[in-house]
Amino acid sequence: MGTGTTRRQPTLDEVAARAGVSRSAASRVLNKAPHVSRATRDAVERAIKELGYLPNRTARALATRQTGIVALAISHDDPELFADPFFGQVIVGVSSALEETDLHLLLCLASSGRGRSRLTNLLNTRGVDGIMLMALHGDDPLTHIVRRAGLPAVYGGKPLHFKPQWYVDSDNLGGARLATEHLLGLGRTRIVTITGELGTEAGAARCRGYREAMIMAGLTPYGVAEGDFTEASGAAAMRSLLDEHPDLDAVFAASDNMAAGALRVLSEAGRSVPADVAVVGFDDLAIAERTDPPLTTVHQSIQSLGKEMTRVLLELIAGRETASLILPTRLVLRGSA
């Protein structure tokens, strides 16, 4: 800026004039519309090249009522949470899916009230063609706003208490079942679980998966303590579980971070892993490779989540049929179980 010669971009009118055709003809060439003769096309294309013409995004958006922008909204009370690599992964996935289109990504951290109202305004002023929502807790007012705005919307991770028409989620239930079944397969029976926040769908589903697996094996859930997905909460939960059930022989933690906390507490308590207590986590974050012993865990691909959300959103925007998706999870065997 500042000193730049910022020569005004040529307009479509100038292109048309140079090519000796009307503006509408030029526009047709630009949009590869039918009913344009070879001669016209060539002339316009040459003029475009010579002038270095590029269509003005905003003008086109106004005429077509399509902004060429999709939003990714992350709604959470704590903006710091966004620093979690989780969202970075989502964004990488979203970007890769967007790469093949002409759409761009608008990122909204709707944590504060101000952030929410900015997002609301963006939706209501039709500032984006569609929106992806993540990390909604419970009955986030955002869901209403989105619905009222009547905009294509895809949810990442089912919100609790509300089944959106379109969402993409990891198979939390299946993953938790997988983990628990693996522990059962190892001959463990006194298996406890450290859950994530039960106020989130992921937290609840992973807990349900554990319960179902136990029951299917003819056992009853042996011990349940609620955490909030963080390492500290995992440690605390582990302590209370050891207290209540000193003879436990396996732990399924609903996140790697909590599993890491649990490992720490177990080692302090003199239990050896996996000999005395087998531990399985969930997420397969980088930390899972660095714990001692390395953590057996349930892998979910966050990038795929972002990619698939985007794919569904694109279909929606294009007005095509599409459907929600549950992404598979799989067990990654390392040393802890």
Place this chain on the structure above:
Amino acid sequence: MGTGTTRRQPTLDEVAARAGVSRSAASRVLNKAPHVSRATRDAVERAIKELGYLPNRTARALATRQTGIVALAISHDDPELFADPFFGQVIVGVSSALEETDLHLLLCLASSGRGRSRLTNLLNTRGVDGIMLMALHGDDPLTHIVRRAGLPAVYGGKPLHFKPQWYVDSDNLGGARLATEHLLGLGRTRIVTITGELGTEAGAARCRGYREAMIMAGLTPYGVAEGDFTEASGAAAMRSLLDEHPDLDAVFAASDNMAAGALRVLSEAGRSVPADVAVVGFDDLAIAERTDPPLTTVHQSIQSLGKEMTRVLLELIAGRETASLILPTRLVLRGSA
């Protein structure tokens, strides 16, 4: 979408009609322009409220030639790198600064050629009002494109080989000097450094800081090994340094991740930290609190970096005077030195 009643948003014309004034009058009220009577203002404001009117973003953008969007472009060959919490922090900072404005954030991962050309197109079609650039390596063609587009631009972290007019950076040089001086103050003299990629400004500056501090203390740099900021590279560098200089008594690693790698290798080699070897890192990431022993490191606030970049960009967009910035770093003492 789909079933939504998506009732068309009212337009300014409808507001004007309802208020019984002209569209221009209504527009004036909307923009708090002078020369509008009390009566007109009231009537228009009432009509706006009754109709639930919201100005159309795109139309306004076309008329004012201001999109209300700023871009954050992250240019790096490896899109995975974006999953690093670093960028999450930047984004949190940027968002917080944007929160008080009417601007929104467009995120561009310009890693692939396709990503770059999309970004180029975005700039040339005036799809954004300004841009912040990060993680440019060497002579990224992006810098030319940005300059030619004549758009307000701010760089995060000085690129090497090119001094942008506006940038915000952490005080890498000062921080590295601080770290080295701390080690010197501890009485260590056989201090080695594990550098980041010397092809980046941060890597080079941190190495220079180490050198300068050593020289100012009347010493010569004792040992230098280049890493690439990752833990694995830190471990490798540490091994080769131990090999060359078995009697080293301190290490300054240019990143916490590399310091973590170094700590691992030192412990394998039977050196105790900080007794035998003192270690200082750089960045003050979460990992610094979890190493054994906890890592003494140079703190830089990435959020501030994002926030300040945004502040400078906003000034630029507003056409006000502004200046580049170097953000201070400080030493955080923990167990390793």
Place this chain on the structure above:
DNA sequence: GACGATCCTGGAACCGCTTCCAGCCTGTCG
């Protein structure tokens, strides 16, 4: 009471593109 100066006002142009539509030209068929 006449006269600017000042404040408001609505009309109209404009931002740059898409798209509908009427009209032209051509070619084909009966």
Place this chain on the structure above:
DNA sequence: CGACAGGCTGGAAGCGGTTCCAGGATCGTC
């Protein structure tokens, strides 16, 4: 040879705002 069905074309009306400008109303002043 006349009628008709196309394919192409440019004019014009949009998309929904902002902003310039000329003119009318209002005011205070001499």
